Amino acid sequence: KHFFLLNTHLDAGRNTSDLKARANQLKQIVTKVRKEIAGEALIVAGDLNLYWEDPKDRALLEAFEKDLGLMNSFKGVQKEREWPILDYILYRNGKRTTLEILETGEDQAFQNDAGPLSDHPALFMRLLIY
Secondary structure (H helix, E strand, O other): OOOEEEEEEOOOOOOHHHHHHHHHHHHHHHHHHHHHOOOOOEEEEEEOOOOOOOHHHHHHHHHHHHHHOOEEOOOOOOOOOOOOOOEEEEEEOOOOOOEEEEEEEEOOOOEEOOEEOOOOOOEEEEEEEO
């Protein structure tokens, strides 16, 4: 069994030009994935800089998920802290490979005495591949 893993970090910023840049980056990913790995199991993870609470960002994310047949592994998962949701782990099954999500969450080990090691939560996904 095999799957493809795509890690990305999209354009940051809140201007109209930033939103357009993220939309273009997502379009490029969709084009490449459809061309190179159509029908294969896929995990897309990274800082997409799309705020779940922003309607325009959410529309971009949902269109991206739909275009590639992706599911959001963190939909409905409670966060430990009140972080803005900008990072995602999206996935889909393939023709011959199934990804079964066993657990998702925020790894609390990524901190020291001063606090978290990043301004984003350390997300994880534990899965069974068959």
